[in-house]
Amino acid sequence: MNNSTDNLKAFLQAFKIALKSALIYPPHHPGFQGSIKNLHHCLSSLLSWQPSLAIKISPAYLQIGETTLDNEPLSQDLARFLHLRQLKVVIIKEGVTEAELVQLIKILSLPLRDYYQQGGAAKFKAEDLSSHIEVEKLDYSSLLTGQGNEIKDIWAYLLHESIGKNDAHLFSQVEESFTHFLQSATLEKILEDQDLCQGLTQFFDRLKATQAPTYHERIKEFVQAFRPGPQQDSSFPLDKFKQYLDDLxxxxxxxxxxxxxxxxxxxxxxxxxxxxxxxxxxxxxxxxxxxxxxxxxxxxxxxxxxxxxxxxxxxxxxxxxxxxxxxxxxxxxxxxxxxxxxxxFDFAGLTKNYQSILLNLLYWEQDQLNRQKITEALLKEIDSALQDQDYEFLLFLYPHLQANQEQLPLEEVNQIKKNIIRNVEQSILEGEKNIYFQELINLFETSYYSDNVYLEAIFGKKIITPYLLQAYLHFFGEHLFYFFLNLDKSLEDNFLSEKMIANLELIDSPHLTTILKHIFPLVTPSLQVKILQIFRQ
Structure with missing residues (x-):
């Protein structure tokens, strides 16, 4: 059999399935053992006419032997997966056994943080994969210039290694990639991660101890990364963040x-x-x-x-x-x-103060006649609040509409509530973000729009925000059939898959586990690792 593109595709497919199986099944499970047998069979076919198979890994694609697979999605997925594991070349030789492949797959399928904490690419040498499998490590600098959520774990590992080995050259590369590290995750997630937080302290201590001229610039860069998100509340680790301000x-x-x-x-x-x-x-x-x-x-x-x-x-x-x-x-x-x-003169500020006064009066007033007058005055403010997108006012007003329905005709109250729901939902469907959307969504009993409008926004227009997903699941979470139908068609788009998972992580819904379990077998290994990390939170 010759080294045709079809044979190489079959090998890549078997390789990917083996990696997925290792994430799902223990080593003794028939599902994992079957994937190893299939991988061994594909390799045996490729090695039947050549002594070894050299897999060269770039950040974007694989080159197997003399064949460059730059337009193959499988090649692109595996290339990124292996590149993030600090691998430049993997050579598999004739005579490789299933046991050796099990060892290779078990190491590669480790979560990225565990992989680096156990030595990274050096683990292959430590495990002594025998003479049938050889790996060549990638230069550190190639990893540190990457993008994506995984960079934070790579950065933390290389920082630890540079300090442990007193490697000034490696530390300078780690420092130069500090911006990439800050962009790889929200500051909240970095500060809540004990290992990353410890790494930050070591990083700044090292800069300070060596009297690096960039010390204050890096501290300032860190502070500038503070961007309160849509879920910002009292749970943000402000005390941890504050400790870095002491040296600024x-x-x-x-x-x-x-x-x-x-x-x-x-x-x-x-x-x-x-x-x-x-x-x-x-x-x-x-x-x-x-x-x-x-x-x-x-x-x-x-x-x-x-x-x-x-x-x-x-x-x-x-x-x-x-x-x-x-x-x-x-x-x-x-x-x-x-x-x-x-x-x-600030007319908008005056209007806001007037609305706040009315809301406070309504809260404290006991006389029913006065309450009715205050309510009528508040209703006159709704149109301007909707026009100005004053969602804070609407958030405080909506519960009062529900609690004081006896003071207004029911039909009028329902029409006002519908108008508020329609405007808020329209903004969410257009991809807008506002810190009050989450609480407003939870107040609304039903949606003004059908589920098809939401599905078109998410999968047709590719508008994906945490508020849009939260609203859809709040209103239509009990009927996910059409959501999954559209999702299955869209997950071939790796960018959309990554965006979907990243935004799902930000929401709180009883349906979240069901959706992530559905997505898991349909996405790349790196995104599967991300899903597993969400489950562990």
Whole structure:
């Protein structure tokens, strides 16, 4: 039999099945043993006319012998899987046994973190795979320039190795890839992971001990990675995050806060407020003075309406009230580089305050006649709230509509509720994100739209957000047949599969386990590892 592309495809398929089986079955299970026999059979066919089979691994595809398989999905999946395991070449020689293949597959199928904690590619040499299987390790730098969720585990392993071996060259490569590490997962997940958190401490301690000129820049980069997500709540490990601020200079903290005001992008108010709250108190006075200096140097920029709007937004958002120090800084900036900020009349802020007053009055008022008048005043605010997408107001108002239905005609109440549900769902279906969507979804009893509208958004338009998935499962979770039907057709798209799993991880639903179990056998080994990690959480 010659070394045809069909034979190579059969081998790759057998290889992938063996890796999947190792994730699902124990070594003695017939399912795993059968996959090894099939892999051995495919290899025997390829080795029947040549002494060895060399598999060269690039990040994007495999080259087997002289045949480059750059357009084969199987080749692409396995290439990424093997590349992340620090492998450059795998050579399998004539005479390889099933027992040797079992050993190879067992090592490769380890979860990525376990794989590196047990020595990475060096484990093949330690396990002594015999003379029939040889592996060539990949240079570290090739791994550290990659992308994806797995990078954080590789980075942590190589950091540990560089410190353990006192390898300055490897440590410099680890430091250069720090940005990739921060982009590989949310800061919350990094800080909640004990191994990664310990790695961060070792990383900064090493930079500090060697008096590296980049030490403060790396600390600043770490702080800038703080991006409160849609699920941000009191569970975020702020204390762990705060400990890294102790070594950040006052100049850096002041610059960081001021830069947020003048950058062209919209400001992340929650991030700004939280940063100002968790800065060490003993640094606040100096930071306050430095911020004033920096802002006055850029006073001309404050004439820009965007900068003014950012300051008003920070001062008026109630999520995390500012400390007196930073509130005073913003309140005392003058638009003409003087000492007092002259904020123009803020109609939107006034409207919001009026709505908040009405909601509080309704909560405390006992007289039924007065409650009815307050309710009627609140209803007049609904149209403007919907137009301004003021979901915070709608979140507080909706329960009052349900609790006070006796004060309004039932038909009118139902129509108002439908209007709110329709507007919120429409925003979610268009892919918008808002921290109040989660709580609003849980308040809604039924959907304004049919499940087909949701399925078209998810699988037709490929709009996938945690809120869209949460809403679909909340309204239609008891009838997942058509969801699975569309899902099976779409999982061939590796990007969509990865996006689906990443967003499912962010939601809380009783149907989550059912969906992930359905997805598991249909995706690549790397995504299967991701699903297993979700189950372990």
């Amino acid at each position: 200079r006052e100049e850096d903290l002041a610059t960081l806060l001021v830069e947020e005001l003048f950058r062209p992008e919209d400001i992340d108010v929650l991030r700004w407020q939280l940063l100002s709250q968790i800065i060490p108190e003993e640094k606040s006075k100096k930071i306050q003075e430095l911020m004033k200096e920096l802002i006055l140097k850029q006073a001309s920029n404050l004439n820009n309406e965007r900068a003014q709007a950012k300051i008003r937004q920070i001062l008026s958002t109630p999520n995390y009230p500012l400390s007196k120090t930073y509130k005073a800084v913003l309140e005392n900036i003058n638009l003409e580089a003087e000492t007092r900020l002259k904020v123009p």
